[in-house]
Amino acid sequence: DGLNATGILVVGGTGENNGLINVYGGNSLGIAVDGGSFDINGGTLLVGINNSNVGVYGIDNSLINLNSGVLNTEAGIALYINSNTIVNIKSQMNISVGSQGLFLYAFDAPNTYSGKINTDEISNVSIGTNGYGFYYGGNAGAGVETFLRNTVIGTGTLNFNMDVRSVLVLLDVGIGTQQYLTDLALNESNIGNVMKINGSNYYNYGVSKGNLVMNTNANLDNDNDPYLKSLFLSSSIDINPGVTISGTRDNQDFIVQENYSGTPGRNEITINNNGTVNLTGVNSYGIVVDFGVINNNAGGIISTTGDGGKALAGINGSLVNNAGSIILNGMDSVGMYGVNQNPFNPASYGDKKIELYNDGSIESLNNAEKVYGIYALNTMVPRSDSTVTLTGNSNIDFQNSSNAVGVFAVNSTLNGSGTITVGTKGIGIYARNSNVDLSNFTMNLTGDSSLGFYLFGDTDFTATSGVNTINIYGQNNSLYYIQDRTSSVFNQNFDINVAPGASYLLGFLDNTNYTYNGIATLEQSGIFVYGKGSRITLGSSSEINSSGINVMGVFVDGIYSALGREVVNHGSIKLLGNFSTGIFAENNARVLNDVDGLVQVGNESVGIYAMNSGAIENLGEILIGSRS
Numbered sequence: 001d002g003l004n005a006t007g008i009l010v011v012g013g014t015g016e017n018n019g020l021i022n023v024y025g026g027n028s029l030g031i032a033v034d035g036g037s038f039d040i041n042g043g044t045l046l047v048g049i050n051n052s053n054v055g056v057y058g059i060d061n062s063l064i065n066l067n068s069g070v071l072n073t074e075a076g077i078a079l080y081i082n083s084n085t086i087v088n089i090k091s092q093m094n095i096s097v098g099s100q101g102l103f104l105y106a107f108d109a110p111n112t113y114s115g116k117i118n119t120d121e122i123s124n125v126s127i128g129t130n131g132y133g134f135y136y137g138g139n140a141g142a143g144v145e146t147f148l149r150n151t152v153i154g155t156g157t158l159n160f161n162m163d164v165r166s167v168l169v170l171l172d173v174g175i176g177t178q179q180y181l182t183d184l185a186l187n188e189s190n191i192g193n194v195m196k197i198n199g200s201n202y203y204n205y206g207v208s209k210g211n212l213v214m215n216t217n218a219n220l221d222n223d224n225d226p227y228l229k230s231l232f233l234s235s236s237i238d239i240n241p242g243v244t245i246s247g248t249r250d251n252q253d254f255i256v257q258e259n260y261s262g263t264p265g266r267n268e269i270t271i272n273n274n275g276t277v278n279l280t281g282v283n284s285y286g287i288v289v290d291f292g293v294i295n296n297n298a299g300g301i302i303s304t305t306g307d308g309g310k311a312l313a314g315i316n317g318s319l320v321n322n323a324g325s326i327i328l329n330g331m332d333s334v335g336m337y338g339v340n341q342n343p344f345n346p347a348s349y350g351d352k353k354i355e356l357y358n359d360g361s362i363e364s365l366n367n368a369e370k371v372y373g374i375y376a377l378n379t380m381v382p383r384s385d386s387t388v389t390l391t392g393n394s395n396i397d398f399q400n401s402s403n404a405v406g407v408f409a410v411n412s413t414l415n416g417s418g419t420i421t422v423g424t425k426g427i428g429i430y431a432r433n434s435n436v437d438l439s440n441f442t443m444n445l446t447g448d449s450s451l452g453f454y455l456f457g458d459t460d461f462t463a464t465s466g467v468n469t470i471n472i473y474g475q476n477n478s479l480y481y482i483q484d485r486t487s488s489v490f491n492q493n494f495d496i497n498v499a500p501g502a503s504y505l506l507g508f509l510d511n512t513n514y515t516y517n518g519i520a521t522l523e524q525s526g527i528f529v530y531g532k533g534s535r536i537t538l539g540s541s542s543e544i545n546s547s548g549i550n551v552m553g554v555f556v557d558g559i560y561s562a563l564g565r566e567v568v569n570h571g572s573i574k575l576l577g578n579f580s581t582g583i584f585a586e587n588n589a590r591v592l593n594d595v596d597g598l599v600q601v602g603n604e605s606v607g608i609y610a611m612n613s614g615a616i617e618n619l620g621e622i623l624i625g626s627r628s
């Protein structure tokens with residue numbers, strides 16, 4: 001059990017074992033043979049959980065006969081041979097390799113493997129789940145087939161029994177070295193007649209910290225596709241232009257990559273998609289990284305059209321960039337998804353931040369329901385470390401969907417521009433305990449009963465820079481809904497365009513203390529803000545303007561608190577169309593038009609109206625038209 005220990009050492013002589021040898025220390029050898037011969041005629045050789053341990057070590061033309069007994073490698077290396085060492089395996093020998101163990105390391109030098117495994121009988125080797133068969137110091141291709149053919153020799157049969165998720169050949173390609181997918185097709189007819197590979201759902205190749213280049217198509221429904229027959233861990237992957245990845249099964253994932261302990265940074269795991277990924281099954285994921293980088297580049301397409309699908313997912317400090325196209329269709333599917341950590345396997349690396357950057361398009365197909373364009377769920381870091389950025393090229397188009405959400409942000413910071421379009425009962429942006437700052441932004445409400453902005457809790461909203469536009473086409477739409485705010489900042493300058501026959505409410509407040517300092521222009525049949533059990537303060541720089549008919553500035557219903565008033569106006573309300581109302585209060589709501597407040601309405605209109613025990617105090621100016 002000690003470190004750097006050797007159970008039996010033979011130098012230039014002979015040896016035999018039929019007893020028990022346990023190798024559980026680090027950098028230790030069970031049996032070491034240097035230029036001699038050794039017979040295992042029974043007994044048990046156990047190689048423990050340390051990866052640096054070796055069961056049988058042979059060099060310098062040694063001869064090792066595994067006649068009978070047990071060689072069980074839980075981790076570490078079962079056979080480490082080079083320099084023309086030969087290992088004979090007989091039928092009575094029971095060899096098994098467990099998780100993270102390796103059957104054979106026979107490396108002399110680059111492209112040189114002089115050690116041999118010989119069998120003249122029917123012999124067996126079992127590779128368990130997450131175990132490895134052979135080490136090869138290079139890329140996959142014809143060289144691996146030649147290595148296997150020349151290494152496993154004899155007149156008998158070596159049954160290589162592969163468990164689920166075991167790996168036949170561990171490729172040591174070097175950190176970041178490119179491995180092409182076209183070279184990962186293993187032709188078993190080229191490995192000779194001695195070794196027979198048995199099992200299903202195992203991997204032909206395993207690579208750690210490599211760089212897979214997908215230069216040909218992959219069919220995820222074909223279990224024998226070279227991509228599915230290869231295991232890449234903590235690796236970067238590039239999907240070339242013109243390459244298509246397709247799959248129709250449920251719970252199907254294309255790429256899932258995790259970083260590693262001691263990593264120098266998230267760029268170690270970089271996924272570049274320049275091809276097309278099309279997954280149609282339920283709960284399928286396109287690309288997932290844990291503390292890595294995803295680039296869906298211009299021209300790249302990610303389509304996850306089944307229920308619960310996620311196109312791009314970043315975990316634990318990952319950066320997710322979309323400059324291409326994302327297509328959704330299933331219920332509860334997400335285009336770009338960010339969370340702090342994997343709840344089932346929290347990593348020791350990473351910083352738990354969220355960073356989602358959209359410079360491309362996210363769209364839904366016809367009749368899609370409850371899809372999300374961008375979803376940032378932060379529960380572990382400051383909101384400044386959970387960011388969603390929308391560039392001027394960002395286009396989230398869910399006009400063909402119902403109950404869809406363009407951006408869903410919790411404890412996050414949302415900045416940017418671009419366009420969001422939602423259909424019936426859709427929400428453009430849902431922000432909870434977040435900061436939202438938009439400029440040169442366009443929101444299209446194309447269906448009925450849709451909502452532009454749902455602002456919940458401690459959320460501040462600013463949209464005062466550039467030209468910000470709201471286009472309203474359907475019935476009973478609302479620009480924003482603010483809920484449960486003790487002090488809310490909502491500054492915006494939106495140009496509002498209303499299609500003929502459309503109707504809308506600019507804002508709905510629920511149990512919120514709300515201050516407005518922006519400029520709003522209303523079209524006909526519009527209401528600037530409705531407050532239920534809320535307090536509304538219009539600041540001195542605020543302006544509410546309209547020349548349309550049947551417009552209302554502020555509607556308050558009920559009391560927010562025993563002290564103060566439900567509406568205080570320090571700004572300007574100018575509703576110059578007919579049949580309009582500046583401020584309406586009911587159910588004990590109280591209104592103050594302060595000394596710097598102005599309320600102006602057109603003909604057959606009302607400046608300030610209170611009913612059901614509402615109260616009005618005017619210290620400012622009220623201007624009304626005829627018959628008003």
